[in-house]
Amino acid sequence: xxxxxxxxxxxxxxxxxxxxxxxxxxxxxxxxxxxxxxxxxxxxxxxxxxxxxxxxxxxxxxxxxxxxxxxxxxxxxxxxxxxxxxxxxxxxxxxxxxxxxxxxxxxxxxxxxxxxxxxxxxxxxxxxxxxxxxxxxxxxxxxxxxxxxxxxxxxxxxxxxxxxxxxxxxxxxxxxxxxxxxxxxxxxxxxxxxxxxxxxxxxxxxxxxxxxxxxxxxxxxxxxxxxxxxxxxxxxxxxxxxxxxxxx
Ligand code: URA
Numbered sequence: 001x002x003x004x005x006x007x008x009x010x011x012x013x014x015x016x017x018x019x020x021x022x023x024x025x026x027x028x029x030x031x032x033x034x035x036x037x038x039x040x041x042x043x044x045x046x047x048x049x050x051x052x053x054x055x056x057x058x059x060x061x062x063x064x065x066x067x068x069x070x071x072x073x074x075x076x077x078x079x080x081x082x083x084x085x086x087x088x089x090x091x092x093x094x095x096x097x098x099x100x101x102x103x104x105x106x107x108x109x110x111x112x113x114x115x116x117x118x119x120x121x122x123x124x125x126x127x128x129x130x131x132x133x134x135x136x137x138x139x140x141x142x143x144x145x146x147x148x149x150x151x152x153x154x155x156x157x158x159x160x161x162x163x164x165x166x167x168x169x170x171x172x173x174x175x176x177x178x179x180x181x182x183x184x185x186x187x188x189x190x191x192x193x194x195x196x197x198x199x200x201x202x203x204x205x206x207x208x209x210x211x212x213x214x215x216x217x218x219x220x221x222x223x224x225x226x227x228x229x230x231x232x233x234x235x236x237x238x239x240x241x242x243x244x245x246x247x248x
Pocket of ligand 1: 107197
């Protein structure tokens with residue numbers, strides 16, 4: 001991290017408004033650095049060493065933010081899209097200045113665990129194919145999923161583009177009944193993240209995913225209390241778990 005930075009930039013990052021709004025705060029005498037009222041909103045400050053107060057309250061500086069979201073269906077996991085709403089459109093103004101992006105992608109109709117951060121290094125490590133970070137999905141699949149499918153997934157199946165998947169672990173929670181129109185309920189853990197991978201793996205064994213939700217990524221578990229579209233910051237323990245994965 002850079003040693004010092006502009007005061008207005010730091011305050012913008014901490015959620016105190018735009019640079020012009022911050023200029024006004026400074027003009028009003030509301031900002032102090034190390035006990036002195038500031039005159040220049042462009043002055044250099046050190047985020048850890050300098051004590052910065054706005055209206056008498058200490059500004060807590062955070063460089064990186066880590067949010068867990070329960071992604072709802074119908075939004076795109078990208079930072080912008082010309083047609084559709086993105087997961088960033090669901091993030092409130094408190095985090096608007098952090099340049100967040102989603103770590104990896106879930107399909108538009110997929111729900112569940114999505115990590116958003118501005119920590120490019122951590123994201124890069126978690127997505128690195130050589131790390132094989134396991135991801136667990138809950139899925140509902142039309143027709144009867146059987147142990148034979150489990151064996152096929154363990155061995156690896158050939159996708160429509162000829163790619164053969166790495167060993168994956170299938171757990172059948174309940175077997176569906178095609179006659180009654182009841183889907184199978186399963187959990188699948190994959191160690192890679194090819195495009196539409198879970199859906200294409202089931203296609204490879206002649207079945208169709210009708211509902212998909214990510215439950216787990218590495219050590220990170222979807223918080224069951226997060227409603228669809230809701231998000232929260234990771235706890236220190238959750239972040240420590242991810243950092244271990246990063247170093248692996
Ligand atoms: N596999 C899929 O098919 N879709 C997702 O969104 C994630 C994994």
